[in-house]
Structure formats: C-alpha cells, structure tokens
Amino acid sequence: MICFAKRGFEEFAENIREIERKWQKEWKEKKVFEADPRPDKPGFLFTIPYPYTSGPLHIGHGRTYAVGDVFARYFRMKGYNVLFPMAFHITGTPIEAISAKIRRNDPKTWELYKSYVSLYVEDPKEVERIVSKFVEPMEVAKFFSSVISRDFDALGCSIDWRRKFTTGDPEYNAFVSWQFLKLREKGYITQGTYPLLFCPAEGQAVGEDDIMGGDEIATEVQEFIGIKFRTKDGKVLLASTLRPETIFGVTNVWVHPEGSYVELSLKGERWIVSERAAEKLKLQGWEFEVVRKFKGRELVGLKVKAPNGSEVPVLPALFVDVNNATGIVYSVPAHAPFDYAALMDVKREPEKFGVPRELVETIEPIHIIDVPKYGEFPAKEAVEKRGIRSQEELSKLEEATKEIYKAEFYGGVLVVGPFAGTKISEVKEKVVSWLMKRKDAVPVYEVTAKRLPVRCRCGAEVLVAVLPDQWFLDFNAPGWKEKARKALNRMEIVPEIYRRLFEDTIEWLDKRPCARKRGIGTRLPFDPEWIIESLSDSTIYMAFYTVIHHIRRLKLSKEALKPEFWDYVFLGKGDPEQLSKNIG
C-alpha cells in the first residue's frame, strides 16, 4: 500500500496499486503460499506470536508482520519450503469485557467499535448491525479475524491461510486440553492456596490482560515479611520488610505521624497496621475486627520488643508509606539509607517531630553486615556520598538503597545473631523460617509494578488476594528445570546474548497460576469449572499449524479429537487402524 499526498503522484500511485492487485490476485489463484511437505526441499516453519483479536490492526502489527514476511520470502528464495501461518488469540477476558460493555450500551465502547467497523464497512446501518452482534464475544473475534486476514493480504504478506484458527475454536480446545493432561501426568500441575493479583470490585483474580497498561508495567505479587514488635500489654506492631535478616540491626520502628492506623482484634492477638493495610490483610485470608482507628502520632514514643530481644522506641518518619504493605517499618540505619537519613533528621530536630530529645539522642546505627569496600555503616556512606540531607530526597535515597542492596546481597556476610557467618544471598530463607517458627512473623503480600497504583480495566485498584484451590504450573517440580536447561542448550538463539535471559528465567520460575474461573478459552480437562488462562494456552500452538487444515479437511468432530488422537499425531504413540476405529 503506497500513499502519496500530492495530486501529481496519484496516477503513479494508482499504477503501482494496479500492479500490486494483479500480483496479489495471481498469488491467491495459484496458492503460492500454501506450503505442504516436499521431499525435494528443506522445510522451514516461520511464526510470529498470534495477535490478540479485539480490534483492528495497528501500525505495530504491520511492522512486525512485514519483517516476518521479509524473512519468509528470503528463505523461499534460498530454496526452503517455507510455511508462514497465522492465527488469532482470543483467550481471556478482554473480548468478554468488550461484549459486556456493548450489552450495557456503554456509549464510549459503542462509539469506539463503530469507528473500528467503519474502517471496513461504509453503510452506517450495517455498521450498527455488526456492532450490535458484538454482545457475543465470538462475534468480535470472528469479525476482526476476518478483516485482519484481508489487511494482511492487502499488505502482500505471504501467509498460508488454510491454517488459520482462533484459540476459542473447538479443535484448538481439544489440543490444549491434551497438553494439560500431559502436563498433569508428568506432575507439572498442582493445586493449592496461592497469592494472586485480584480485583476487589469484581471479586475475581486478574491477569496481565485485565490490567490497565498490563503489558508495560510488569505487575507482580511481592512477598514482604511482617515482623511482630510487641508492646508491654501484648499488642503487635506488624512491621514489614523485604530484608528480614536486617532484624538483628534494628534500632527503632517507624510510623507516619499523620498516617491513619487501626487496631485489629484477631484470634488470640491484637495487631496494629495502617488502615489501608487492614483492607489488604482481609483479602489475604486474615479474619479480624477493627477495634479502633487513630493517627500514627499516637504510637510515637511507645517501647516495643523485637524478635531478637531488643527493646526499641516507635518514632515518626515522613518516608513511611501507609499504602505500602503494613504501613509500618523497622529501622536499620547502618544498612538502609532511608532509615539512616530519617534517624539523622529526627536526631537533628527532635522538637520538629514532636519527640523528646532523650528518646533519640542515644540511638546509633548497629553494624550487622560485613560488606567488601565499605566500612561499618554502608548506608551512612551511601547517604553522605550523595550529599543527602533529609529523608525527603526520595530519588537520591532510592538510588542509595539500590547501591547498598546490591553490594550487601552479592558481597555481604551477616556477622551478628544466630546466623552469623552466613552470606546475605543465602540467609533470607533461614531467617524467615526462624521467625515463623517462633511465631514472630507472617507473610504479607503487596502489588509491585513500574507504576502504582495498579488498576484493573474496570477502574478498581488491583490488590493481592490469597485464594484456595488455585491451579498452577509448577516450574519447581522435580526434573523440570533440568529438562528445560537441556532443551535450551539444543536451541540456537539469535542474537546469542539473549540466551542469558532464558537461563535466568528458568532459574527463578516458580509456581505460576494457569487457570481462571472466567473468560474465553479451554476448560481444564480435570477440573472443568476452570479455564486455562491466556499465556498458558499459548506455548505450543506452533505445532497446531501443522495439522489444523487436515483436521478440517477430514471433518474430524470434537469428539474424535481425543487425547489418543494427539498422542498418535504428535508422539507417534498407538496404532493408526485401532485409533481410527476408536475415534470413529
């Protein structure tokens, strides 16, 4: 497609379009892009991740597929028998959400979809009629997959369309269902209680595609450790941390003086956390009553006992974020730049913070970690090096925190307490289980992302919920990592520098939720109220391109596509004659 703005070029442009149309017609008639196995040529399968089909193409699709098309054509010219197929991804909730809005007569969605359809259809009445059918999610997918195919043809992409499918097709469901039966057989799928991103307004777990800007902001569940600091009358201040090993260097607890806090009555304990934290803990499975609500200032001056036995005061700090985790943190000024800066602030001007001078003047950083190239107090060095003068210099303090975190994680050794002598990179799990055994800590989950707060497409803030009976893929199952490493070693990766990314991912991958209770997709064969989510059903679909056109040609029914069918097709297991009898 070539467009010229100036009138003088119009004739020239029309000539070019004429040539384009002529050859595209010829390609179509001669079926030149329909690739079938040939004994005389080496085969080459080229795929690009299938696009999500909730609207028309954008220029990014055009670019990606144009690049792919260049590759496909290049390899054809090199003598390869190239298969370049394409399909449409429709799994999950976005298309369903669109249909729900059309059904509710949401004016914005109606206008948007009328404008999309008008790109392809001129008659306004016809546009109206098509959009009104979008109350059915499959109609959205059907309409856009068909116009997208035409767009790619207009671009001249050399795609074999006989193999086109959507991830909502019954044949595809049968294929993915087989894949999950295999994964279950191998012990890679398990069920259990698990923290998940959650939309409180809809009462549902949410995935990347339910989150506003979900593909850009890298939203994840982060596990904090909530450490219990006990008051004399048995109440608990729950202070959260990502570095529980620093508990041995605690000098005080921080609260935000203007922040809103609550006292909770749980079975056997009274907890103090921020008001916002209470809402989050409720979703994380804690049962409690809110006893009272008060400002953080009220806690200042209180003495509390840390799990390591030291008695420390509660002090005010402005950097404390009541919206993050429990809204209470403990202070380790020797090894945490924020803590060091806040301690200096309050020691310099105790009156300004409403703190008696004698409460703070004796507080000094406590050295607990030996770090190469740093002295006793790495946080102090990092703060002074940057000329930081107060806890309000956020970006500099964040930079300093990153520096110290890295230096201590990779080079530090704990020198105090029961785990003295252990490397920081290996100590965290040990300290956590020590704290948990003594009932001095609980896990607290929080949402982390490049941009906060994270919002669901419905507008509500995304939180973490701990939900029972979740299904997940277990990448720590015995043998999986070993097999994955071996498979990776057999692969050629271009450019080679990206191999490291795959290797790292294999190492950190743990459990990953693989099914949800709504959306379009394939039902879990062993628990059909669950639907396999949109990344989990998109891992081996390239193999499906090799058979889907045959399945359609032979008019194989959904019932025929039993697990034994796929066992034979992809694994060569079983006897073909017996199989054809069994599946009819």
Ligand SMILES: [Zn+2]
């Ligand atoms: Zn929502």
